[in-house]
Each structure stands twice: as structure tokens, then as C-alpha cells.
Amino acid sequence: MQAFSLSGRAAIVTGAATGIGYGIARHLVAQGATVVLNDIDPARTAEAVERINAEGPGRAIADPGDAGSVPYLRGLVDRAAALPDAELDILVANAGLTEFGDFFAFTEQSFDRVTTLNLKGTFFLTQAFARHLRAAGRGGRVILIGSNVGNRAYPDLVAYGMSKAGIAMLAQQLTLDLSPLGITINCVAPGAVLTERTEQEEPDYAGVWAVLNPTERVGMPNDVAATVGFLVSEAAGHISGQQLLVDGGWSAYAPSPQFLDRIRREAKKPEE
Numbered sequence: 580m581q582a583f584s585l586s587g588r589a590a591i592v593t594g595a596a597t598g599i600g601y602g603i604a605r606h607l608v609a610q611g612a613t614v615v616l617n618d619i620d621p622a623r624t625a626e627a628v629e630r631i632n633a634e635g636p637g638r639a640i641a642d643p644g645d646a647g648s649v650p651y652l653r654g655l656v657d658r659a660a661a662l663p664d665a666e667l668d669i670l671v672a673n674a675g676l677t678e679f680g681d682f683f684a685f686t687e688q689s690f691d692r693v694t695t696l697n698l699k700g701t702f703f704l705t706q707a708f709a710r711h712l713r714a715a716g717r718g719g720r721v722i723l724i725g726s727n728v729g730n731r732a733y734p735d736l737v738a739y740g741m742s743k744a745g746i747a748m749l750a751q752q753l754t755l756d757l758s759p760l761g762i763t764i765n766c767v768a769p770g771a772v773l774t775e776r777t778e779q780e781e782p783d784y785a786g787v788w789a790v791l792n793p794t795e796r797v798g799m800p801n802d803v804a805a806t807v808g809f810l811v812s813e814a815a816g817h818i819s820g821q822q823l824l825v826d827g828g829w830s831a832y833a834p835s836p837q838f839l840d841r842i843r844r845e846a847k848k849p850e851e
């Protein structure tokens with residue numbers, strides 16, 4: 580079912596060759612949009628574009644590159660803005676890196692990798708996109724992909740959680756700067772989502788992680804994509820600065836004593 584049409588509109592989605600980003604790009608193309616797919620992996624980007632274009636009715640265009648590189652991101656916005664047949668007014672900053680690691684042993688290199696992509700990349704991509712809309716005299720929509728781990732502490736994800744909390748705050752801060760330009764900005768924060776990466780980390784990901792969710796299932800890229808679809812629609816024109824958790828109720832409840840006991844015992848264990 581086509582809820583509304585994005586025909587004539589262009590969007591950028593970063594980290595979109597696989598996983599949640601791919602789901603979002605596919606959803607926007609299904610609504611008729613022209614979507615510029617960024618991913619760091621050129622071969623996988625080309626494959627994703629081919630698969631999405633086979634479905635239509637909009638169109639996907641590959642723009643591979645590092646979404647943590649500010650010069651690349653500025654070029655990405657310029658190229659998307661120059662498309663002849665669609666007006667760029669949607670940004671989905673989805674690319675993000677998850678690095679697990681014990682806080683006491685976490686390295687500067689890991690910290691830089693996580694924050695360069697998740698925080699710096701998201702910040703400067705949003706800046707480049709907003710500068711473009713300001714120059715064009717047009718409003719638009721920005722969606723930043725956060726995480727439930729930006730709201731609730733999770734073992735061994737300190738830098739990641741911190742970066743995702745920063746992304747949610749970026750959306751809140753920028754309502755002040757972007758609302759006068761007619762741009763809404765929101766953070767969509769997924770819980771546990773089954774993707775190529777999470778399935779690689781845990782072959783029974785859907786089974787293991789569904790246990791956490793009151794909805795008794797794991798999240799799918801389509802759950803996140805449908806939320807993004809709503810936030811870029813006319814219906815969501817008065818929603819800005821919000822963080823919307825798409826987590827099956829994971830963040831809604833308090834953990835049990837057994838859970839905390841296990842975490843505390845593990846934290847006190849000396850390094851082997």
C-alpha cells in the first residue's frame with residue numbers, strides 16, 4: 580500500500596547497502612523517491628541499488644564513500660542536490676558503528692572509530708544538508724538513527740551508547756536552528772534489529788533477542804523504515820526534536836534483580 584507519494588523528491592540514506600539503511604532506502608523508493616544510497620562498500624552499494632531499482636517505482640543511485648569523512652559528506656550532498664529530476668529534501672543519517680569492549684580496556688582507536696562515524700559524520704552531514712536547504716530556500720526532513728543503547732546502559736557499549744545519546748541530543752538542539760527554515764529533525768532509535776551484521780554476531784539473533792522484548796519478537800529493518808516513512812510524511816509535519824524508540828517495548832520496563840546481579844559480578848572480575 581502506498582501511503583503517500585515521494586515522487587519528485589530526493590533523499591540521502593547513509594550506510595544503506597545492508598541492514599536498516601537498506602530497508603529505509605527501499606521503503607523510500609517504494610514511495611516514489613529518488614534515493615542516493617551511500618555505503619563504504621562500493622560493490623555492496625551497487626548490488627543494493629540494482630535490487631532496489633528492480634522493484635521501483637522510484638529510483639536508487641549509488642554514492643559509495645566514508646560517511647565519517649567530512650569532505651566526502653559535503654560532496655555527497657552536492658551531488659544529490661544536483662540531481663536533475665528530484666529535489667533533495669530528505670536526509671537519513673543511518674551509518675553507525677557498534678564496537679563492543681570492556682570500558683577499562685577500551686582503546687583510543689576504538690573510541691575514535693565510533694565517534695568519528697556516529698557523531699562527527701552525523702553532525703557534519705546534517706550541517707551540509709541544512710546548508711543546502713537554506714540556500715535553496717526549501718524546508719525538509721532530517722532523520723538521525725540513534726539506538727535504545729543511547730537511552731539505557733548496556734554492557735560493553737559505553738562509547739557507542741554515549742555517541743547515540745549525542746545523536747538524540749543533536750536532534751533536540753537543532754530544532755532551534757532548523758525550525759525557522761521549515762526543516763523538522765527527529766531521532767529514530769531502534770532496539771534489537773535483525774540485520775546481516777547482527778545475525779553474523781549471533782546466528783539465532785531473532786530467537787535470543789526476542790526474549791528481551793515485550794512484543795516477543797525481534798525488530799526488523801522494515802519496522803524502522805516504516806517509522807522513517809511516517810516522519811518524512813505530511814502527517815508528521817509538526818513533530819520535531821523527538822526521539823522515537825522502535826524497540827518492541829524493550830526500554831519500557833525495569834530489569835530484574837538477577838540481571839543486575841550478573842552484571843555486577845562480571846564487572847568485578849579482574850581481566851584474564
Ligand SMILES: NC(=O)c1ccc[n+]([C@@H]2O[C@H](COP(=O)([O-])OP(=O)(O)OC[C@H]3O[C@@H](n4cnc5c(N)ncnc54)[C@H](O)[C@@H]3O)[C@@H](O)[C@H]2O)c1
Nearest residue numbers: 594597598599618619645646673674675726769771772776
Ligand atoms: N541492528 C541493530 O540492532 C541496531 C540497533 C540500534 C541501532 N542501530 C543503528 O542503526 C544503524 C544501522 O544499523 P545496522 O545494524 O543496519 O548497521 P550495520 O552495522 O549492519 O551497517 C550497515 C551498513 O553501513 C555500512 N558502513 C559501515 N561503515 C560505514 C562508513 N564509514 N560509511 C558508510 N557506510 C558504512 C556497512 O558497510 C553496512 O552496509 C546504525 O546507526 C546502528 O547503530 C542498529
